[in-house]
Amino acid sequence: MKKTINTAVNFSIIAITVLIFGACTSDPDSSGYEYMPDMYRSPSIETYVDYGEIRGRENKDLKSKLSALTPPRNTIPFCGTDSTEVRLMLPNLRKANAAWKESHGFYGVDLSKDDEYLLAANDINPYKLTAANSASMMTNGKELFTAMCQHCHGEKGDGNGPMVTSGAYVGVPNYATLTALSDGQLYYSIYYGKNMMGAHNSLLSKKEIWTLVHYVRQFQDPNYGKFDANGTAMKSVVADSTMN
Ligand code: HEC
Structure with a gap:
Protein backbone atom coordinates (compact mmCIF):
# COMPACT_ATOMS: atom_id res chain seq x y z
CA MET A 1 0.00 0.00 0.00
CA LYS A 2 2.79 2.39 1.06
CA LYS A 3 4.63 1.56 -2.12
CA THR A 4 1.59 2.41 -4.22
CA ILE A 5 1.22 5.81 -2.52
CA ASN A 6 4.92 6.51 -3.02
CA THR A 7 4.66 5.64 -6.69
CA ALA A 8 1.60 7.88 -7.05
CA VAL A 9 3.38 10.78 -5.30
CA ASN A 10 6.47 10.32 -7.44
CA PHE A 11 4.39 10.12 -10.55
CA SER A 12 2.52 13.30 -9.58
CA ILE A 13 5.79 15.15 -8.91
CA ILE A 14 7.12 14.13 -12.32
CA ALA A 15 3.83 15.03 -14.04
CA ILE A 16 3.68 18.47 -12.37
CA THR A 17 7.34 19.14 -13.17
CA VAL A 18 6.78 18.18 -16.81
CA LEU A 19 3.67 20.37 -16.96
CA ILE A 20 5.40 23.40 -15.40
CA PHE A 21 8.59 23.21 -17.48
CA GLY A 22 6.77 22.05 -20.58
CA ALA A 23 4.90 25.35 -20.57
CA CYS A 24 8.11 27.35 -21.04
CA THR A 25 9.08 28.69 -24.43
CA SER A 26 12.28 30.33 -25.59
CA ASP A 27 10.39 33.41 -26.88
CA PRO A 28 11.12 36.19 -24.32
CA ASP A 29 7.84 37.93 -25.26
CA SER A 30 5.74 34.84 -24.60
CA SER A 31 4.19 34.00 -21.27
CA GLY A 32 4.55 30.33 -22.17
CA TYR A 33 1.86 27.74 -22.78
CA GLU A 34 -1.50 28.87 -21.51
CA TYR A 35 -3.61 26.05 -20.07
CA MET A 36 -6.75 28.14 -19.78
CA PRO A 37 -6.30 31.09 -22.18
CA ASP A 38 -9.93 32.22 -21.83
CA MET A 39 -9.19 33.12 -18.23
CA TYR A 40 -6.20 35.36 -19.05
CA ARG A 41 -7.37 36.96 -22.23
CA SER A 42 -10.35 39.14 -22.95
CA PRO A 43 -12.35 37.58 -25.76
CA SER A 44 -13.29 41.09 -26.97
CA ILE A 45 -12.00 42.19 -30.35
CA GLU A 46 -9.39 44.91 -29.92
CA THR A 47 -9.00 47.75 -32.38
CA TYR A 48 -5.95 47.57 -34.63
CA VAL A 49 -5.03 43.99 -33.74
CA ASP A 50 -4.44 41.81 -36.76
CA TYR A 51 -6.10 38.62 -35.60
CA GLY A 52 -4.90 36.92 -38.76
CA GLU A 53 -1.47 36.54 -37.21
CA ILE A 54 -0.61 36.54 -33.53
CA ARG A 55 2.88 35.56 -32.43
CA GLY A 56 3.61 33.93 -35.73
CA ARG A 57 0.48 31.77 -35.58
CA GLU A 58 -1.68 32.31 -38.61
CA ASN A 59 -5.45 32.25 -38.61
CA LYS A 60 -6.51 32.13 -42.25
CA ASP A 61 -10.19 32.86 -41.50
CA LEU A 62 -9.36 36.17 -39.88
CA LYS A 63 -6.51 37.19 -42.17
CA SER A 64 -6.97 40.54 -43.92
CA LYS A 65 -10.11 41.30 -41.95
CA LEU A 66 -10.08 44.71 -40.34
CA SER A 67 -10.83 44.74 -36.65
CA ALA A 68 -10.87 48.58 -36.82
CA LEU A 69 -14.17 49.17 -38.56
CA THR A 70 -15.59 52.53 -39.60
CA PRO A 71 -16.90 54.30 -36.50
CA PRO A 72 -20.68 54.77 -36.25
CA ARG A 73 -22.12 57.78 -38.05
CA ASN A 74 -21.70 61.14 -36.29
CA THR A 75 -18.99 59.79 -34.01
CA ILE A 76 -16.86 62.70 -32.79
CA PRO A 77 -13.15 62.02 -32.32
CA PHE A 78 -11.62 63.10 -29.04
CA CYS A 79 -8.54 65.28 -29.50
CA GLY A 80 -7.96 66.76 -26.05
CA THR A 81 -9.51 69.70 -24.23
CA ASP A 82 -7.86 72.67 -25.95
CA ASP A 221 3.95 86.72 -49.64
CA PRO A 222 7.62 86.37 -48.63
CA ASN A 223 6.85 88.24 -45.40
CA TYR A 224 4.02 85.91 -44.38
CA GLY A 225 4.85 84.30 -41.04
CA LYS A 226 7.67 86.77 -40.33
CA PHE A 227 7.59 89.05 -37.30
CA ASP A 228 9.65 92.12 -36.39
CA ALA A 229 11.62 92.49 -33.17
CA ASN A 230 8.47 93.66 -31.32
CA GLY A 231 6.60 90.52 -32.34
CA THR A 232 4.39 92.45 -34.79
CA ALA A 233 3.48 90.64 -38.02
CA MET A 234 5.28 92.08 -41.04
CA LYS A 235 2.95 93.43 -43.67
CA SER A 236 1.09 90.78 -45.57
CA VAL A 237 -0.46 91.41 -48.98
CA VAL A 238 -2.49 88.21 -48.75
CA ALA A 239 -6.28 88.50 -48.69
CA ASP A 240 -8.03 87.76 -45.41
CA SER A 241 -4.80 87.14 -43.59
CA THR A 242 -5.38 86.10 -40.00
CA MET A 243 -1.94 87.11 -38.85
CA ASN A 244 -2.89 89.77 -36.35
C1 HEC B 1 -2.65 65.46 -58.07
C2 HEC B 1 -2.13 66.79 -58.07
C3 HEC B 1 -2.41 67.66 -56.85
C4 HEC B 1 -2.09 67.39 -55.54
C5 HEC B 1 -1.44 66.15 -54.96
C6 HEC B 1 -2.48 68.56 -54.80
N1 HEC B 1 -3.04 69.48 -55.62
FE1 HEC B 1 -3.71 71.30 -55.07
N2 HEC B 1 -4.38 71.63 -56.94
C7 HEC B 1 -4.22 70.78 -58.02
C8 HEC B 1 -4.92 71.32 -59.16
C9 HEC B 1 -4.99 70.70 -60.53
C10 HEC B 1 -5.54 72.52 -58.72
C11 HEC B 1 -6.43 73.46 -59.54
C12 HEC B 1 -7.89 73.20 -59.20
C13 HEC B 1 -8.79 74.15 -59.97
O1 HEC B 1 -8.86 75.32 -59.59
O2 HEC B 1 -9.38 73.69 -60.94
C14 HEC B 1 -5.16 72.70 -57.33
C15 HEC B 1 -5.55 73.76 -56.56
C16 HEC B 1 -5.12 74.00 -55.28
C17 HEC B 1 -5.44 75.18 -54.50
C18 HEC B 1 -6.31 76.34 -54.94
C19 HEC B 1 -7.73 76.02 -54.55
C20 HEC B 1 -8.75 77.02 -54.99
O3 HEC B 1 -9.73 77.17 -54.23
O4 HEC B 1 -8.65 77.57 -56.08
C21 HEC B 1 -4.83 75.02 -53.29
C22 HEC B 1 -4.86 75.98 -52.12
C23 HEC B 1 -4.15 73.75 -53.31
N3 HEC B 1 -4.34 73.14 -54.52
C24 HEC B 1 -3.43 73.25 -52.26
C25 HEC B 1 -2.96 71.94 -52.23
C26 HEC B 1 -2.34 71.36 -51.06
C27 HEC B 1 -2.07 72.08 -49.76
C28 HEC B 1 -2.04 70.08 -51.39
C29 HEC B 1 -1.44 69.01 -50.51
C30 HEC B 1 -2.19 68.62 -49.38
C31 HEC B 1 -2.46 69.86 -52.76
N4 HEC B 1 -3.02 71.01 -53.22
C32 HEC B 1 -2.29 68.67 -53.44
C33 HEC B 1 -3.50 69.59 -58.00
C34 HEC B 1 -3.02 68.96 -56.89
Missing part, protein backbone atom coordinates in the same frame (compact mmCIF):
# COMPACT_ATOMS: atom_id res chain seq x y z
CA SER A 83 -10.70 74.97 -27.10
CA THR A 84 -9.44 75.30 -30.70
CA GLU A 85 -9.04 71.55 -31.03
CA VAL A 86 -12.47 70.96 -29.47
CA ARG A 87 -14.08 73.18 -32.12
CA LEU A 88 -12.40 71.15 -34.82
CA MET A 89 -13.69 67.87 -33.35
CA LEU A 90 -17.17 68.86 -34.51
CA PRO A 91 -18.25 68.03 -38.06
CA ASN A 92 -16.89 70.39 -40.71
CA LEU A 93 -18.86 73.64 -40.82
CA ARG A 94 -19.02 73.55 -44.63
CA LYS A 95 -20.45 70.61 -46.51
CA ALA A 96 -19.31 69.33 -49.89
CA ASN A 97 -20.97 70.98 -52.90
CA ALA A 98 -23.33 68.78 -54.93
CA ALA A 99 -20.97 68.93 -57.92
CA TRP A 100 -18.23 67.38 -55.83
CA LYS A 101 -20.05 64.05 -55.93
CA GLU A 102 -19.25 63.68 -59.60
CA SER A 103 -15.64 64.67 -59.31
CA HIS A 104 -14.65 63.11 -56.02
CA GLY A 105 -17.07 60.25 -55.41
CA PHE A 106 -17.95 61.20 -51.86
CA TYR A 107 -19.88 58.63 -49.93
CA GLY A 108 -22.02 59.30 -46.87
CA VAL A 109 -21.70 63.08 -46.80
CA ASP A 110 -24.40 65.68 -47.26
CA LEU A 111 -24.20 66.73 -50.90
CA SER A 112 -27.31 68.86 -51.03
CA LYS A 113 -25.39 72.15 -50.86
CA ASP A 114 -24.43 74.30 -53.81
CA ASP A 115 -22.59 77.38 -52.66
CA GLU A 116 -20.52 76.14 -49.74
CA TYR A 117 -17.23 77.14 -51.39
CA LEU A 118 -18.44 80.76 -51.52
CA LEU A 119 -19.61 80.64 -47.91
CA ALA A 120 -16.22 79.22 -46.93
CA ALA A 121 -14.78 82.62 -47.87
CA ASN A 122 -15.93 83.79 -44.42
CA ASP A 123 -14.09 81.08 -42.50
CA ILE A 124 -10.94 82.11 -40.74
CA ASN A 125 -7.96 80.01 -39.80
CA PRO A 126 -8.47 78.94 -36.16
CA TYR A 127 -4.71 78.54 -35.76
CA LYS A 128 -3.28 82.05 -35.51
CA LEU A 129 0.31 82.58 -36.45
CA THR A 130 2.31 84.25 -33.71
CA ALA A 131 5.98 85.13 -33.35
CA ALA A 132 6.20 82.17 -30.97
CA ASN A 133 4.58 79.46 -33.11
CA SER A 134 5.37 80.66 -36.64
CA ALA A 135 8.65 78.75 -37.06
CA SER A 136 7.20 75.41 -35.94
CA MET A 137 3.98 75.96 -37.95
CA MET A 138 6.03 76.52 -41.11
CA THR A 139 8.29 73.54 -40.38
CA ASN A 140 5.22 71.31 -40.01
CA GLY A 141 3.68 72.87 -43.11
CA LYS A 142 6.81 72.20 -45.15
CA GLU A 143 6.88 68.56 -44.02
CA LEU A 144 3.23 68.02 -44.98
CA PHE A 145 3.59 69.94 -48.23
CA THR A 146 6.67 67.94 -49.26
CA ALA A 147 4.88 64.65 -48.62
CA MET A 148 1.40 65.43 -49.95
CA CYS A 149 1.42 68.37 -52.36
CA GLN A 150 4.83 69.12 -53.80
CA HIS A 151 4.68 66.51 -56.57
CA CYS A 152 1.90 68.54 -58.18
CA HIS A 153 2.33 72.07 -56.82
CA GLY A 154 6.15 72.21 -56.96
CA GLU A 155 8.69 73.03 -54.28
CA LYS A 156 8.13 76.77 -54.83
CA GLY A 157 4.35 76.49 -55.07
CA ASP A 158 4.49 77.64 -58.70
CA GLY A 159 2.55 74.67 -60.06
CA ASN A 160 5.63 73.00 -61.56
CA GLY A 161 5.88 69.79 -59.55
CA PRO A 162 7.38 66.66 -61.14
CA MET A 163 3.87 65.41 -62.01
CA VAL A 164 3.45 68.50 -64.19
CA THR A 165 6.97 68.81 -65.65
CA SER A 166 6.90 65.13 -66.62
CA GLY A 167 3.86 65.91 -68.75
CA ALA A 168 1.63 63.49 -66.77
CA TYR A 169 -0.67 66.16 -65.35
CA VAL A 170 -1.89 69.65 -66.18
CA GLY A 171 -3.88 72.49 -64.66
CA VAL A 172 -1.97 73.10 -61.41
CA PRO A 173 -2.09 76.82 -60.59
CA ASN A 174 0.75 79.00 -59.32
CA TYR A 175 -0.17 79.93 -55.73
CA ALA A 176 1.09 83.46 -56.40
CA THR A 177 -1.95 84.00 -58.66
CA LEU A 178 -4.42 82.97 -55.94
CA THR A 179 -3.95 85.80 -53.43
CA ALA A 180 -7.62 86.82 -53.72
CA LEU A 181 -8.80 83.52 -52.22
CA SER A 182 -9.57 83.56 -48.51
CA ASP A 183 -8.07 81.15 -45.98
CA GLY A 184 -11.45 79.42 -45.74
CA GLN A 185 -11.53 78.74 -49.48
CA LEU A 186 -8.00 77.33 -49.49
CA TYR A 187 -9.07 75.08 -46.62
CA TYR A 188 -12.25 74.06 -48.44
CA SER A 189 -10.39 73.12 -51.62
CA ILE A 190 -7.75 71.10 -49.78
CA TYR A 191 -10.44 69.42 -47.64
CA TYR A 192 -12.95 68.56 -50.39
CA GLY A 193 -10.71 68.81 -53.47
CA LYS A 194 -11.38 70.95 -56.52
CA ASN A 195 -11.73 69.83 -60.14
CA MET A 196 -8.50 67.95 -60.90
CA MET A 197 -7.28 68.06 -57.31
CA GLY A 198 -8.50 65.22 -55.12
CA ALA A 199 -10.00 65.60 -51.64
CA HIS A 200 -7.48 65.37 -48.82
CA ASN A 201 -9.84 65.07 -45.84
CA SER A 202 -9.19 61.37 -45.42
CA LEU A 203 -5.44 61.89 -45.57
CA LEU A 204 -4.93 64.96 -43.39
CA SER A 205 -6.43 66.15 -40.11
CA LYS A 206 -8.22 69.51 -40.00
CA LYS A 207 -5.29 70.93 -38.06
CA GLU A 208 -2.86 69.74 -40.74
CA ILE A 209 -5.00 71.34 -43.46
CA TRP A 210 -5.09 74.69 -41.63
CA THR A 211 -1.30 74.40 -41.15
CA LEU A 212 -0.99 73.92 -44.91
CA VAL A 213 -3.13 77.02 -45.48
CA HIS A 214 -0.47 79.03 -43.61
CA TYR A 215 2.24 77.30 -45.60
CA VAL A 216 0.54 78.06 -48.94
CA ARG A 217 0.31 81.74 -47.88
CA GLN A 218 4.08 82.09 -47.51
CA PHE A 219 4.46 81.24 -51.21
CA GLN A 220 2.25 84.25 -51.96
Whole structure:
Protein backbone atom coordinates (compact mmCIF):
# COMPACT_ATOMS: atom_id res chain seq x y z
CA MET A 1 0.00 0.00 0.00
CA LYS A 2 2.79 2.39 1.06
CA LYS A 3 4.63 1.56 -2.12
CA THR A 4 1.59 2.41 -4.22
CA ILE A 5 1.22 5.81 -2.52
CA ASN A 6 4.92 6.51 -3.02
CA THR A 7 4.66 5.64 -6.69
CA ALA A 8 1.60 7.88 -7.05
CA VAL A 9 3.38 10.78 -5.30
CA ASN A 10 6.47 10.32 -7.44
CA PHE A 11 4.39 10.12 -10.55
CA SER A 12 2.52 13.30 -9.58
CA ILE A 13 5.79 15.15 -8.91
CA ILE A 14 7.12 14.13 -12.32
CA ALA A 15 3.83 15.03 -14.04
CA ILE A 16 3.68 18.47 -12.37
CA THR A 17 7.34 19.14 -13.17
CA VAL A 18 6.78 18.18 -16.81
CA LEU A 19 3.67 20.37 -16.96
CA ILE A 20 5.40 23.40 -15.40
CA PHE A 21 8.59 23.21 -17.48
CA GLY A 22 6.77 22.05 -20.58
CA ALA A 23 4.90 25.35 -20.57
CA CYS A 24 8.11 27.35 -21.04
CA THR A 25 9.08 28.69 -24.43
CA SER A 26 12.28 30.33 -25.59
CA ASP A 27 10.39 33.41 -26.88
CA PRO A 28 11.12 36.19 -24.32
CA ASP A 29 7.84 37.93 -25.26
CA SER A 30 5.74 34.84 -24.60
CA SER A 31 4.19 34.00 -21.27
CA GLY A 32 4.55 30.33 -22.17
CA TYR A 33 1.86 27.74 -22.78
CA GLU A 34 -1.50 28.87 -21.51
CA TYR A 35 -3.61 26.05 -20.07
CA MET A 36 -6.75 28.14 -19.78
CA PRO A 37 -6.30 31.09 -22.18
CA ASP A 38 -9.93 32.22 -21.83
CA MET A 39 -9.19 33.12 -18.23
CA TYR A 40 -6.20 35.36 -19.05
CA ARG A 41 -7.37 36.96 -22.23
CA SER A 42 -10.35 39.14 -22.95
CA PRO A 43 -12.35 37.58 -25.76
CA SER A 44 -13.29 41.09 -26.97
CA ILE A 45 -12.00 42.19 -30.35
CA GLU A 46 -9.39 44.91 -29.92
CA THR A 47 -9.00 47.75 -32.38
CA TYR A 48 -5.95 47.57 -34.63
CA VAL A 49 -5.03 43.99 -33.74
CA ASP A 50 -4.44 41.81 -36.76
CA TYR A 51 -6.10 38.62 -35.60
CA GLY A 52 -4.90 36.92 -38.76
CA GLU A 53 -1.47 36.54 -37.21
CA ILE A 54 -0.61 36.54 -33.53
CA ARG A 55 2.88 35.56 -32.43
CA GLY A 56 3.61 33.93 -35.73
CA ARG A 57 0.48 31.77 -35.58
CA GLU A 58 -1.68 32.31 -38.61
CA ASN A 59 -5.45 32.25 -38.61
CA LYS A 60 -6.51 32.13 -42.25
CA ASP A 61 -10.19 32.86 -41.50
CA LEU A 62 -9.36 36.17 -39.88
CA LYS A 63 -6.51 37.19 -42.17
CA SER A 64 -6.97 40.54 -43.92
CA LYS A 65 -10.11 41.30 -41.95
CA LEU A 66 -10.08 44.71 -40.34
CA SER A 67 -10.83 44.74 -36.65
CA ALA A 68 -10.87 48.58 -36.82
CA LEU A 69 -14.17 49.17 -38.56
CA THR A 70 -15.59 52.53 -39.60
CA PRO A 71 -16.90 54.30 -36.50
CA PRO A 72 -20.68 54.77 -36.25
CA ARG A 73 -22.12 57.78 -38.05
CA ASN A 74 -21.70 61.14 -36.29
CA THR A 75 -18.99 59.79 -34.01
CA ILE A 76 -16.86 62.70 -32.79
CA PRO A 77 -13.15 62.02 -32.32
CA PHE A 78 -11.62 63.10 -29.04
CA CYS A 79 -8.54 65.28 -29.50
CA GLY A 80 -7.96 66.76 -26.05
CA THR A 81 -9.51 69.70 -24.23
CA ASP A 82 -7.86 72.67 -25.95
CA SER A 83 -10.70 74.97 -27.10
CA THR A 84 -9.44 75.30 -30.70
CA GLU A 85 -9.04 71.55 -31.03
CA VAL A 86 -12.47 70.96 -29.47
CA ARG A 87 -14.08 73.18 -32.12
CA LEU A 88 -12.40 71.15 -34.82
CA MET A 89 -13.69 67.87 -33.35
CA LEU A 90 -17.17 68.86 -34.51
CA PRO A 91 -18.25 68.03 -38.06
CA ASN A 92 -16.89 70.39 -40.71
CA LEU A 93 -18.86 73.64 -40.82
CA ARG A 94 -19.02 73.55 -44.63
CA LYS A 95 -20.45 70.61 -46.51
CA ALA A 96 -19.31 69.33 -49.89
CA ASN A 97 -20.97 70.98 -52.90
CA ALA A 98 -23.33 68.78 -54.93
CA ALA A 99 -20.97 68.93 -57.92
CA TRP A 100 -18.23 67.38 -55.83
CA LYS A 101 -20.05 64.05 -55.93
CA GLU A 102 -19.25 63.68 -59.60
CA SER A 103 -15.64 64.67 -59.31
CA HIS A 104 -14.65 63.11 -56.02
CA GLY A 105 -17.07 60.25 -55.41
CA PHE A 106 -17.95 61.20 -51.86
CA TYR A 107 -19.88 58.63 -49.93
CA GLY A 108 -22.02 59.30 -46.87
CA VAL A 109 -21.70 63.08 -46.80
CA ASP A 110 -24.40 65.68 -47.26
CA LEU A 111 -24.20 66.73 -50.90
CA SER A 112 -27.31 68.86 -51.03
CA LYS A 113 -25.39 72.15 -50.86
CA ASP A 114 -24.43 74.30 -53.81
CA ASP A 115 -22.59 77.38 -52.66
CA GLU A 116 -20.52 76.14 -49.74
CA TYR A 117 -17.23 77.14 -51.39
CA LEU A 118 -18.44 80.76 -51.52
CA LEU A 119 -19.61 80.64 -47.91
CA ALA A 120 -16.22 79.22 -46.93
CA ALA A 121 -14.78 82.62 -47.87
CA ASN A 122 -15.93 83.79 -44.42
CA ASP A 123 -14.09 81.08 -42.50
CA ILE A 124 -10.94 82.11 -40.74
CA ASN A 125 -7.96 80.01 -39.80
CA PRO A 126 -8.47 78.94 -36.16
CA TYR A 127 -4.71 78.54 -35.76
CA LYS A 128 -3.28 82.05 -35.51
CA LEU A 129 0.31 82.58 -36.45
CA THR A 130 2.31 84.25 -33.71
CA ALA A 131 5.98 85.13 -33.35
CA ALA A 132 6.20 82.17 -30.97
CA ASN A 133 4.58 79.46 -33.11
CA SER A 134 5.37 80.66 -36.64
CA ALA A 135 8.65 78.75 -37.06
CA SER A 136 7.20 75.41 -35.94
CA MET A 137 3.98 75.96 -37.95
CA MET A 138 6.03 76.52 -41.11
CA THR A 139 8.29 73.54 -40.38
CA ASN A 140 5.22 71.31 -40.01
CA GLY A 141 3.68 72.87 -43.11
CA LYS A 142 6.81 72.20 -45.15
CA GLU A 143 6.88 68.56 -44.02
CA LEU A 144 3.23 68.02 -44.98
CA PHE A 145 3.59 69.94 -48.23
CA THR A 146 6.67 67.94 -49.26
CA ALA A 147 4.88 64.65 -48.62
CA MET A 148 1.40 65.43 -49.95
CA CYS A 149 1.42 68.37 -52.36
CA GLN A 150 4.83 69.12 -53.80
CA HIS A 151 4.68 66.51 -56.57
CA CYS A 152 1.90 68.54 -58.18
CA HIS A 153 2.33 72.07 -56.82
CA GLY A 154 6.15 72.21 -56.96
CA GLU A 155 8.69 73.03 -54.28
CA LYS A 156 8.13 76.77 -54.83
CA GLY A 157 4.35 76.49 -55.07
CA ASP A 158 4.49 77.64 -58.70
CA GLY A 159 2.55 74.67 -60.06
CA ASN A 160 5.63 73.00 -61.56
CA GLY A 161 5.88 69.79 -59.55
CA PRO A 162 7.38 66.66 -61.14
CA MET A 163 3.87 65.41 -62.01
CA VAL A 164 3.45 68.50 -64.19
CA THR A 165 6.97 68.81 -65.65
CA SER A 166 6.90 65.13 -66.62
CA GLY A 167 3.86 65.91 -68.75
CA ALA A 168 1.63 63.49 -66.77
CA TYR A 169 -0.67 66.16 -65.35
CA VAL A 170 -1.89 69.65 -66.18
CA GLY A 171 -3.88 72.49 -64.66
CA VAL A 172 -1.97 73.10 -61.41
CA PRO A 173 -2.09 76.82 -60.59
CA ASN A 174 0.75 79.00 -59.32
CA TYR A 175 -0.17 79.93 -55.73
CA ALA A 176 1.09 83.46 -56.40
CA THR A 177 -1.95 84.00 -58.66
CA LEU A 178 -4.42 82.97 -55.94
CA THR A 179 -3.95 85.80 -53.43
CA ALA A 180 -7.62 86.82 -53.72
CA LEU A 181 -8.80 83.52 -52.22
CA SER A 182 -9.57 83.56 -48.51
CA ASP A 183 -8.07 81.15 -45.98
CA GLY A 184 -11.45 79.42 -45.74
CA GLN A 185 -11.53 78.74 -49.48
CA LEU A 186 -8.00 77.33 -49.49
CA TYR A 187 -9.07 75.08 -46.62
CA TYR A 188 -12.25 74.06 -48.44
CA SER A 189 -10.39 73.12 -51.62
CA ILE A 190 -7.75 71.10 -49.78
CA TYR A 191 -10.44 69.42 -47.64
CA TYR A 192 -12.95 68.56 -50.39
CA GLY A 193 -10.71 68.81 -53.47
CA LYS A 194 -11.38 70.95 -56.52
CA ASN A 195 -11.73 69.83 -60.14
CA MET A 196 -8.50 67.95 -60.90
CA MET A 197 -7.28 68.06 -57.31
CA GLY A 198 -8.50 65.22 -55.12
CA ALA A 199 -10.00 65.60 -51.64
CA HIS A 200 -7.48 65.37 -48.82
CA ASN A 201 -9.84 65.07 -45.84
CA SER A 202 -9.19 61.37 -45.42
CA LEU A 203 -5.44 61.89 -45.57
CA LEU A 204 -4.93 64.96 -43.39
CA SER A 205 -6.43 66.15 -40.11
CA LYS A 206 -8.22 69.51 -40.00
CA LYS A 207 -5.29 70.93 -38.06
CA GLU A 208 -2.86 69.74 -40.74
CA ILE A 209 -5.00 71.34 -43.46
CA TRP A 210 -5.09 74.69 -41.63
CA THR A 211 -1.30 74.40 -41.15
CA LEU A 212 -0.99 73.92 -44.91
CA VAL A 213 -3.13 77.02 -45.48
CA HIS A 214 -0.47 79.03 -43.61
CA TYR A 215 2.24 77.30 -45.60
CA VAL A 216 0.54 78.06 -48.94
CA ARG A 217 0.31 81.74 -47.88
CA GLN A 218 4.08 82.09 -47.51
CA PHE A 219 4.46 81.24 -51.21
CA GLN A 220 2.25 84.25 -51.96
CA ASP A 221 3.95 86.72 -49.64
CA PRO A 222 7.62 86.37 -48.63
CA ASN A 223 6.85 88.24 -45.40
CA TYR A 224 4.02 85.91 -44.38
CA GLY A 225 4.85 84.30 -41.04
CA LYS A 226 7.67 86.77 -40.33
CA PHE A 227 7.59 89.05 -37.30
CA ASP A 228 9.65 92.12 -36.39
CA ALA A 229 11.62 92.49 -33.17
CA ASN A 230 8.47 93.66 -31.32
CA GLY A 231 6.60 90.52 -32.34
CA THR A 232 4.39 92.45 -34.79
CA ALA A 233 3.48 90.64 -38.02
CA MET A 234 5.28 92.08 -41.04
CA LYS A 235 2.95 93.43 -43.67
CA SER A 236 1.09 90.78 -45.57
CA VAL A 237 -0.46 91.41 -48.98
CA VAL A 238 -2.49 88.21 -48.75
CA ALA A 239 -6.28 88.50 -48.69
CA ASP A 240 -8.03 87.76 -45.41
CA SER A 241 -4.80 87.14 -43.59
CA THR A 242 -5.38 86.10 -40.00
CA MET A 243 -1.94 87.11 -38.85
CA ASN A 244 -2.89 89.77 -36.35
C1 HEC B 1 -2.65 65.46 -58.07
C2 HEC B 1 -2.13 66.79 -58.07
C3 HEC B 1 -2.41 67.66 -56.85
C4 HEC B 1 -2.09 67.39 -55.54
C5 HEC B 1 -1.44 66.15 -54.96
C6 HEC B 1 -2.48 68.56 -54.80
N1 HEC B 1 -3.04 69.48 -55.62
FE1 HEC B 1 -3.71 71.30 -55.07
N2 HEC B 1 -4.38 71.63 -56.94
C7 HEC B 1 -4.22 70.78 -58.02
C8 HEC B 1 -4.92 71.32 -59.16
C9 HEC B 1 -4.99 70.70 -60.53
C10 HEC B 1 -5.54 72.52 -58.72
C11 HEC B 1 -6.43 73.46 -59.54
C12 HEC B 1 -7.89 73.20 -59.20
C13 HEC B 1 -8.79 74.15 -59.97
O1 HEC B 1 -8.86 75.32 -59.59
O2 HEC B 1 -9.38 73.69 -60.94
C14 HEC B 1 -5.16 72.70 -57.33
C15 HEC B 1 -5.55 73.76 -56.56
C16 HEC B 1 -5.12 74.00 -55.28
C17 HEC B 1 -5.44 75.18 -54.50
C18 HEC B 1 -6.31 76.34 -54.94
C19 HEC B 1 -7.73 76.02 -54.55
C20 HEC B 1 -8.75 77.02 -54.99
O3 HEC B 1 -9.73 77.17 -54.23
O4 HEC B 1 -8.65 77.57 -56.08
C21 HEC B 1 -4.83 75.02 -53.29
C22 HEC B 1 -4.86 75.98 -52.12
C23 HEC B 1 -4.15 73.75 -53.31
N3 HEC B 1 -4.34 73.14 -54.52
C24 HEC B 1 -3.43 73.25 -52.26
C25 HEC B 1 -2.96 71.94 -52.23
C26 HEC B 1 -2.34 71.36 -51.06
C27 HEC B 1 -2.07 72.08 -49.76
C28 HEC B 1 -2.04 70.08 -51.39
C29 HEC B 1 -1.44 69.01 -50.51
C30 HEC B 1 -2.19 68.62 -49.38
C31 HEC B 1 -2.46 69.86 -52.76
N4 HEC B 1 -3.02 71.01 -53.22
C32 HEC B 1 -2.29 68.67 -53.44
C33 HEC B 1 -3.50 69.59 -58.00
C34 HEC B 1 -3.02 68.96 -56.89
